[in-house]
Amino acid sequence: MSHQTAPDLTIEGLVHDLNNIFETIQEAADLLAKDPKQARLAAALRRSAGRGSRILNSYLEHSQELLDFELILDSAIEFARDFLQAVKGPQIEFARQIEPGLRLRGNPAGWERVLVNLFLNAAQAMESDGTVEVSAGRSASGIAIRVSDNGPGISPKILPNIFDPHFSTRAKRSGLGLHIVQTIVRQNTGSVIASNGPSGRGAIFDIELPNA
Numbered sequence: 297m298s299h300q301t302a303p304d305l306t307i308e309g310l311v312h313d314l315n316n317i318f319e320t321i322q323e324a325a326d327l328l329a330k331d332p333k334q335a336r337l338a339a340a341l342r343r344s345a346g347r348g349s350r351i352l353n354s355y356l357e358h359s360q361e362l363l364d365f366e367l368i369l370d371s372a373i374e375f376a377r378d379f380l381q382a383v384k385g386p387q388i389e390f391a392r393q394i395e396p397g398l399r400l401r402g403n404p405a406g407w408e409r410v411l412v413n414l415f416l417n418a419a420q421a422m423e424s425d426g427t428v429e430v431s432a433g434r435s436a437s438g439i440a441i442r443v444s445d446n447g448p449g450i451s452p453k454i455l456p457n458i459f460d461p462h463f464s465t466r467a468k469r470s471g472l473g474l475h476i477v478q479t480i481v482r483q484n485t486g487s488v489i490a491s492n493g494p495s496g497r498g499a500i501f502d503i504e505l506p507n508a
């Protein structure tokens with residue numbers, strides 16, 4: 297008898313079991329796709345399950361790749377659109393201003409999570425359809441990424457607390473989204489701050505990544 301931790305209790309075991317669940321969802325999506333009326337939903341479900349396993353597997357990878365920011369952004373926008381379509385959320389227009397050839401160091405699933413969390417928060421804050429703007433480029437000290445929206449903005453009273461784990465102003469929410477965003481940005485030695493537009497409306501999230 298071995299006295300080592302049973303493999304099914306390790307993170308590898310968890311990843312394995314959850315991957316089986318994502319595979320089940322993929323198979324269910326394939327079945328659903330046979331009904332032409334459900335084809336779009338099936339495709340969104342399949343992509344979501346694929347992303348779920350990519351995020352999960354990223355816990356086992358510690359590679360620091362050089363990533364094409366535009367590709368990560370495309371994937372995050374598609375993720376947010378799939379999600380909002382599935383939950384019948386507001387339609388979001390995405391506007392972008394990205395310096396050509398911009399590359400980030402890190403893990404693709406991690407950066408995608410950062411952007412998706414910011415996009416979904418923006419969508420969830422909007423009363424109706426709105427716009428999210430993403431700009432990114434090299435700055436004097438490294439790379440600057442800004443995600444802003446034209447929603448109601450963040451009340452100044454709660455601005456100091458929004459990155460705290462479990463802080464949420466909405467019912468039945470985990471309040472973990474921005475904490476995850478901050479954790480991933482800090483793992484990449486960067487910082488993230490939140491503010492509002494000049495009129496007090498429209499939330500702005502600024503991510504700064506220093507030069508390696």
Ligand SMILES: Nc1ncnc2c1ncn2[C@@H]1O[C@H](COP(=O)(O)OP(=O)(O)O)[C@@H](O)[C@H]1O
Binds near residue numbers: 421445449450
């Ligand atoms: N774009 C935004 N516009 C307005 N408020 C926001 C925005 N993003 C985040 N917030 C506020 O920050 C809080 C925390 O966000 P988050 O950590 O993602 O948790 P959750 O989305 O589960 O509430 C939200 O409940 C909301 O009050």
Ligand SMILES: [Mg+2]
Binds near residue numbers: 413416
């Ligand atoms: Mg959130």
